[in-house]
Amino acid sequence: MFNSSTLSNKRILVTGGGTGLGKEISRGLLASGAEVYICGRRENVLKTTCEELSKDTGGKIHYRICDIRDPESIDDMVESIFTEGPLTGLINNAAANFISPTKDLSPRGYQAIRSTVMDGSFYTVLAVGKRWINLGIRGSIVSNLVTWVWTGSAYVVPSAMSKTAIDSMTKSLAVEWGPYGIRLNAVAPGPFPTEGAWEKLNPTGKSSGATDSSSVPMRRYGEMPELANLMIFLQADGCDYLTGQTIAIDGGHHLAAPSTFASLSDLSDDDWGNIRDNIKASAEKEKSERSIG
Numbered sequence: 001m002f003n004s005s006t007l008s009n010k011r012i013l014v015t016g017g018g019t020g021l022g023k024e025i026s027r028g029l030l031a032s033g034a035e036v037y038i039c040g041r042r043e044n045v046l047k048t049t050c051e052e053l054s055k056d057t058g059g060k061i062h063y064r065i066c067d068i069r070d071p072e073s074i075d076d077m078v079e080s081i082f083t084e085g086p087l088t089g090l091i092n093n094a095a096a097n098f099i100s101p102t103k104d105l106s107p108r109g110y111q112a113i114r115s116t117v118m119d120g121s122f123y124t125v126l127a128v129g130k131r132w133i134n135l136g137i138r139g140s141i142v143s144n145l146v147t148w149v150w151t152g153s154a155y156v157v158p159s160a161m162s163k164t165a166i167d168s169m170t171k172s173l174a175v176e177w178g179p180y181g182i183r184l185n186a187v188a189p190g191p192f193p194t195e196g197a198w199e200k201l202n203p204t205g206k207s208s209g210a211t212d213s214s215s216v217p218m219r220r221y222g223e224m225p226e227l228a229n230l231m232i233f234l235q236a237d238g239c240d241y242l243t244g245q246t247i248a249i250d251g252g253h254h255l256a257a258p259s260t261f262a263s264l265s266d267l268s269d270d271d272w273g274n275i276r277d278n279i280k281a282s283a284e285k286e287k288s289e290r291s292i293g
């Protein structure tokens, strides 16, 4: 669909690029000629991904350890990248999420998700955007959202709220920063199974609602190159008039069936207890590998 020079001269930061969708998006950007920076909190994960993607694509990829819940950590990262040369693109991909009855969420549980998805994305956009404005550089920002920005979703309320806030930021800043030549768009993927998401959203292994491919009109999950191609298109030159849009890539899921967790209303308190234990075990394992945060 694209060639190895579609993104030549582009320098793109992918937050959360060490794993899952961020890693596969980075693979696509590199294969299209972009230089890529990825960030996250686990140095071992970032280093391994850089080695793998550099070997597979022959592209230039670098990592930064950064906790996007901390605005200072973001600003330090963006400053150190711009010292090597200005970015031309940003993909807001890092996120936190888990399924839980909303009544059982503590303030810290809510904040863990909001501070990553809403605040982290906003502060990253601000750190990159203000440098572009000062330097007179045009750029493309794409946020990785979810179709809950249109439907909402039970049992993942902090995520649905925070992603919707970034949808609103996308539309608002497309207007405010349009005169500077800065574009903001977003994508809203349907289910693309990843270890990180499935351990937090499908911890029983029994797909339902949002993680169920049988209710997708195309009767399958999304494939990583499909999402990577959309990201390449949104980072490439050629459709610069495209801004302020959120594009679903979900096989028609949200138009046909609840692409949400509404069906979890049938679970018992015991089921939820087991789910919480499974999610906490996954989170603890990831936490033990963190270099920051």
Ligand SMILES: CCCCC/C=C/C(=O)SCCNC(=O)CCNC(=O)[C@H](O)C(C)(C)COP(=O)(O)OP(=O)(O)OC[C@H]1O[C@@H](n2cnc3c(N)ncnc32)[C@H](O)[C@@H]1OP(=O)(O)O
Pocket: 095, 096, 097, 098, 099, 100, 104, 105, 106, 107, 108, 109, 110, 112, 113, 146, 159, 189, 190, 191, 192, 196, 197, 200, 201, 210, 211, 275, 276, 279, 280, 283, 287
């Ligand atoms: C079609 C599908 C659409 C999918 C759309 C979106 C998908 C995604 O976004 S998937 C992304 C999945 N990846 C991640 O979540 C990676 C990052 N995750 C994390 O950092 C952790 O998993 C985290 C979210 C739990 C946060 O970790 P940390 O800040 O280290 O937090 P703690 O473990 O200390 O917990 C903070 C707070 O949260 C409460 N909590 C944790 N798990 C649960 C749970 N399952 N149910 C309810 N509450 C939970 C925890 O108890 C803490 O609160 P306090 O007890 O009050 O201290």
Ligand SMILES: NC(=O)C1=CN([C@@H]2O[C@H](COP(=O)(O)OP(=O)(O)OC[C@H]3O[C@@H](n4cnc5c(N)ncnc54)[C@H](OP(=O)(O)O)[C@@H]3O)[C@@H](O)[C@H]2O)C=CC1
Pocket: 015, 016, 017, 018, 019, 020, 021, 022, 039, 040, 041, 042, 045, 066, 067, 068, 069, 092, 093, 094, 095, 096, 116, 120, 144, 145, 146, 147, 188, 189, 190, 191, 192, 193, 194, 195, 196, 197, 198, 286, 293
């Ligand atoms: N998988 C799916 O089906 C769908 C996913 N999405 C969206 O795609 C994106 C990626 O999800 P996915 O790949 O599935 O999940 P992952 O768990 O694999 O990715 C999350 C990434 O974010 C990073 N991250 C989390 N918190 C922070 C933080 N505080 N600072 C820096 N980095 C952080 C993690 O790295 P580390 O832990 O090392 O910090 C990890 O690399 C998310 O925005 C998600 O909402 C949207 C719709 C569907």
